Amino acid sequence: MALEEFFKDNPQLKYVCLKATEGVEAACSEGKDIKAESVKQVNRTLLEATAEVITAFQEWEEQKSQHAMYKAMMSYLHRVETILFFVAATRNADLELHLQSGEALSKLFFSMDHIKYKRLWPRYITDMHDLRINHPQTWEELHAEFKNQFDMEADRTTEHHELGPSAVKRAHGTIDKIKAAILSHGNPFTTEGDKLYNVITLAYIPDEYVPQILNADVTGQMLYEDYVSERINGDVSLWAPVKKVNNKMFVSGNKKITVQLRDNTVDLKETKDLFARLMVLARSNRDINQKESIGNYEFTLTPRALFASNGTILPCHDKSKLISLLEKLTREDVPHEDHQLPQAGSTTHQDAMDTGFTDTTSTDQPSRKIALVDGMVLVQRLSKKPSTVVTVKDLSGCFNDRLMSLTRDYDDIILVFDTYRTDSLKSATRDKRRQGKAIQYQVRDDTNIKHIPLSRFLSHDQTKADLTDYLTAKILEYNRGSSKLIITSASGNTRSNKDLLFEENNHEEADTLLIHQAVLASHRNPADTQLMFFSPDTDILVLVTANYDLLLKNTSISLASGVVQIEPLWRALGKERAKALSAFHAFTGADNTGRFSRIGKATWLQIYLKTDGDIINALQMLLDEAEVAEGMLSTLASFVCAAYSPKEFISAEHRLLVKSLFAIVAREDKTCQCRPGMSIRDEHLKVEGHERSHRDSCSALTSLCSVAVWWQEEGAVKELSM
Numbered sequence: 001m002a003l004e005e006f007f008k009d010n011p012q013l014k015y016v017c018l019k020a021t022e023g024v025e026a027a028c029s030e031g032k033d034i035k036a037e038s039v040k041q042v043n044r045t046l047l048e049a050t051a052e053v054i055t056a057f058q059e060w061e062e063q064k065s066q067h068a069m070y071k072a073m074m075s076y077l078h079r080v081e082t083i084l085f086f087v088a089a090t091r092n093a094d095l096e097l098h099l100q101s102g103e104a105l106s107k108l109f110f111s112m113d114h115i116k117y118k119r120l121w122p123r124y125i126t127d128m129h130d131l132r133i134n135h136p137q138t139w140e141e142l143h144a145e146f147k148n149q150f151d152m153e154a155d156r157t158t159e160h161h162e163l164g165p166s167a168v169k170r171a172h173g174t175i176d177k178i179k180a181a182i183l184s185h186g187n188p189f190t191t192e193g194d195k196l197y198n199v200i201t202l203a204y205i206p207d208e209y210v211p212q213i214l215n216a217d218v219t220g221q222m223l224y225e226d227y228v229s230e231r232i233n234g235d236v237s238l239w240a241p242v243k244k245v246n247n248k249m250f251v252s253g254n255k256k257i258t259v260q261l262r263d264n265t266v267d268l269k270e271t272k273d274l275f276a277r278l279m280v281l282a283r284s285n286r287d288i289n290q291k292e293s294i295g296n297y298e299f300t301l302t303p304r305a306l307f308a309s310n311g312t313i314l315p316c317h318d319k320s321k322l323i324s325l326l327e328k329l330t331r332e333d334v335p336h337e338d339h340q341l342p343q344a345g346s347t348t349h350q351d352a353m354d355t356g357f358t359d360t361t362s363t364d365q366p367s368r369k370i371a372l373v374d375g376m377v378l379v380q381r382l383s384k385k386p387s388t389v390v391t392v393k394d395l396s397g398c399f400n401d402r403l404m405s406l407t408r409d410y411d412d413i414i415l416v417f418d419t420y421r422t423d424s425l426k427s428a429t430r431d432k433r434r435q436g437k438a439i440q441y442q443v444r445d446d447t448n449i450k451h452i453p454l455s456r457f458l459s460h461d462q463t464k465a466d467l468t469d470y471l472t473a474k475i476l477e478y479n480r481g482s483s484k485l486i487i488t489s490a491s492g493n494t495r496s497n498k499d500l501l502f503e504e505n506n507h508e509e510a511d512t513l514l515i516h517q518a519v520l521a522s523h524r525n526p527a528d529t530q531l532m533f534f535s536p537d538t539d540i541l542v543l544v545t546a547n548y549d550l551l552l553k554n555t556s557i558s559l560a561s562g563v564v565q566i567e568p569l570w571r572a573l574g575k576e577r578a579k580a581l582s583a584f585h586a587f588t589g590a591d592n593t594g595r596f597s598r599i600g601k602a603t604w605l606q607i608y609l610k611t612d613g614d615i616i617n618a619l620q621m622l623l624d625e626a627e628v629a630e631g632m633l634s635t636l637a638s639f640v641c642a643a644y645s646p647k648e649f650i651s652a653e654h655r656l657l658v659k660s661l662f663a664i665v666a667r668e669d670k671t672c673q674c675r676p677g678m679s680i681r682d683e684h685l686k687v688e689g690h691e692r693s694h695r696d697s698c699s700a701l702t703s704l705c706s707v708a709v710w711w712q713e714e715g716a717v718k719e720l721s722m
Helices: 002-009 011-028 032-064 068-092 095-111 115-134 136-143 165-183 207-214 216-232 266-284 290-296 321-333 349-355 375-380 392-406 425-433 461-478 510-524 538-546 566-573 575-579 581-588 601-610 613-624 630-644 654-668 680-694
Strands: 369-374 412-416 485-490 493-496 530-534 554-559 562-565 649-651 709-713 716-719
Touching: 002 011, 002 032, 002 068, 011 032, 032 068, 068 095, 068 207, 068 216, 095 115, 095 136, 095 216, 115 136, 115 216, 207 216, 321 538, 321 562, 321 566, 321 601, 369 375, 369 392, 369 510, 375 392, 375 461, 392 461, 412 510, 461 485, 461 493, 485 510, 510 530, 510 538, 538 554, 538 566, 538 575, 538 581, 554 566, 562 566, 566 575, 575 581, 575 613, 581 601, 581 613, 601 630, 613 630
Parallel strands: 369 412, 369 530, 412 485, 530 554
Antiparallel strands: 485 493, 554 562, 649 709, 709 716
């Protein structure tokens, strides 16, 4: 394959080789009496003719070696060539060639960590060369190829069994099959760039492995020379320990399963030591105010109200509970006689995404129906690929069939995908969810994924990014002549199968991009048009509700529990609370903002529904203001302290609340994990600052400032003293 590419660039040299080989073929077809002499003559002519070709090929190879894939493939071919020389030397009893090829193999033993060979092979090569000087008679016997020993006839020539016509024909057939198998996935010798990939699976090799793979021969040669100088010619013992190099190879990029062990609680011991030191100092120094110290300072390296013992942000595990809580809120808002049980034929989001069938029964038929679909959710539903899905092109066809079946009753289809950025906060969340090492694959029509699980195929963010671009292009290609309006958006580019033009966008997540497209669709369609979102994500429900005033009145979302109308939810929350819902969601716990310890979404929502207008306004300001004012911090601090305060306390001063919580929780749990301290402000400001820059519709700031705690006893309010 490399020669074919070489002759494409140098067609004149191909003619020289063909002419010389034709002479060899003609000489071999002559009679037995004159064949030997003719073959020798044309063979000399062939070598003279190919000398120029070999020089040109070496220069061409040096230029092509700038590309990683070409260099790796040629290195592999040179290794195989060395092995073939070694085999030929063994078969022909050629001692000189045996030692030369054996020494050339030494670098491979060192670069690939063959311990026994790398320890003893250099000793063997050295001893064999020493025979020429120390034991010349033995050397001559070995060099004479043993032809006159052991009663062997010196003049008898026998043809090797693998040089027979049938064996040669079989070998050529095998070579053709291997070549066809490789070319079916593309010619690796034509690949440009500095990336390596598996020629069969098209999985990319991690970038950190590429230099080690390309420089394996150079590294092995250096290690071999150092070994000879230290152990063969030096004073280091031959039997001294031999270290492994652990050079990464192609096989190193295979998937690895990691096992998660229980975290060590080193930080807990550190917390107790800090508090113990404070108590010792407090007894020896009357100037230390215990109430002030406990209320204003953390006795841990990270605030335990927001961080785990290992320093990571507490993940929000109950985010999805907000869906059922909001659905319950809409049912409570509807009059009792309007409550009806779901019909037997009603379809949930799970059923719709799995089967592609949606129940669109409604008494009022809208003039148009618009479906907004989260494309990656639909891709995840294809985790159990049908047996007919063999290549990526088959996957795109299956995806298109599922999409068209899901939205068959809709006039417009808007398909959006996430944008996968390497510098995103979301990438850290994906890394935590991933099991094993991510493998990047090429996304092409002929990429074979029959035996690759979809979860593994989509483990690398770049593969996901390439697949989203590929699917959006294929959807428009499959539906080029469709009467429906098809709009696709991925990687910041929005296109359609009609004459609609869209500006580029910088949305990273499909959540906010769906809202953006829904607002555009609301502007260009009649008021009685129906908007239907197909996504089970909690964030979508929150964002649609918060931006309902910008959308069409007939807006709904298909969730796992069924279809939820947004208007009743907007009415139940009220306009101001609904518009601040996205800030509330990020404030109380989302993917990147973490959560407060021991407080779930149910508790937060109860408090949110009872809060006054100042807190609602403060949450709304978090969506608009670039900086957070001190008054806003004070207002939000009262919101947090209301969640942490026991029922018998009334919050007024933060430091006293912290001291009371520290004492209460310490009695229940020695680890004291939920105490909110003053240093929460700095850490949460950083996290929320990133959240605002990446999610315009769902950004919030969490911090704590001065609030007080008072004790309510026998109808009188007294300041807490401990």
